[in-house]
Amino acid sequence: MRALTYHGSHDVRVDTMPDPIIQETDDIILQITATAICGSDLHLYRGKIPELKEGDILGHEFMGIVVAAGKEVTTLKKGDRVVVPFVIACGDCFFCEKQLFSACETTNPDRGAILNKKEIRSGAALFGFSHLYGGIPGGQAEYVRVPKANVGPIKIPDTLGDEQVLFLSDILPTGYQAVINAAVGAGSSIAIFGAGPVGLMAAACARMLGVEKIFMVDHHPYRLEFARKTYNVIPLNFDEADPAEVIIENTAFRGVDAVIDAVGFEAKGSTLETVMTNLKIESSSGHALRQCIAAVRRGGVVSVPGVYAGFIHGFLFGDAFEKGLVFKMGQTHVQRFLPELLTFIEEGKLHPNQIVSHRLPLAQAVEGYKMFDKKVENCRKVVLIP
Secondary structure (H helix, E strand, O other): OEEEOOOOOOEEEEOOOOOOOOOOOEEEEEEEEEEEEHHHHHHHHHHOOOOOOOOOOOOEEEEEEEEEEEOOOOOOOOOEEOOOOOOOOOOOOOOHHHHHHHHOOOOOOOEEEOOEEEEOOOOOOOOOOHHHHHHEEEOOOOOEEEOOOOOOOOOOOOOOOOOHHHHHHHHHHHHHHHHHHHHHOOOOEEEEOOOOOOOOHHHHHHOOOOEEEEEEOOHHHHHHHHHHHHHHOEEOOOOOOHHHHHHHHHOOOOOOOEEOOOOOOOOOOOOHHHHHHOOOOOOOOOOHHHHHHEEEEEEEEEEOOOOOOEEEEEOEEEEEEEOOOEOOOOOOOOOHHHHHHHHHHHOOOOOOOOOOEEEEEHHHHHHHHHHHHHHOOOOOOEEEOO
16 A cells, blocks of 8 residues: 655655554454644654654544454444544543543553553553554555554544544544633633644634634734634734733733643744754743743633643743643543534534645645645645545
8 A cells, every 4th residue: 555654854755555454353444535634743744753663654634434344343344434533542441431532541552661560551542653652553544454443433424525524533623622621611712822723623613612702823824814714713923922912901901711722842932942942951842831821811721732742941830820720731532522523513513624725645745744844835734635
């Protein structure tokens, strides 16, 4: 099969790779009909995630047709059309029973640790996201093996097109969980830092849930304009003004009820932060989090779907304590949200396909990565078709 593989920082290639096969009795093999390049794929593309090896197949947003199923697969059959969560969960462990699927303690044994001769298990394996997360081949390919197929993949009715449902795999539930974690609803105010795909999905979900005032912070004018037109946000370009100051001035000098950091550890920070992260003295820029802490009101919530790693420069924990803030964060418990989000799409309450700006064949995936990374041609979201 043809698949997009990693060969080093800014070096990905469409290679011929072995076809996947059934390895466990609850596996399925999926023929991919649509896959996408995610913002977190860019962390991999830029060489920012450790334990990524040459030849690893990338991609964790995908859907397709079941072409083979293990003998213990009971929820799906050959010919079913499904979307697959990027989180691989067993459904039976301590955390899965609490619907904390991204904390599944059985699917990523390689990342466990030993303390006092006892095993400490890590969170769930993820598709196409380095050997820190299980080394499971991703779905930017013609075919993919899906482990734990009884837990997660959701059947899609023929009435919905691929692009309407493709983002159930990651960015839609990620944006939705960010808004749920923010504890906002009708009449609330929120600021979303980052107008990338997750930030846009968060804006869509916040608007659906009745949030009254949405500030969107970014520095790409085309992304801010799209968010303004599509989700009626108040756009703030951080190259032109301090967003926290503007937000506070426009919320009775209190700040918003909640903030969402959809940027993560590669936020554009100070020169010092850039040098420190390049030298690996610090692991993450704290610029977006500092802005979030400044922009939210006392007693508010900081919701973080953006990926962070290791130490953060200038976290300002004292400010967070003094304001009495709540922080909620982490990988998305995708399986938990799929049924209700699929219903919202069917009812016309969510239109995630609106953010798609580019469609390319899988053979042009390299060009898609370059385009998305450099933000050329007003690129918001790239869908790849094998």
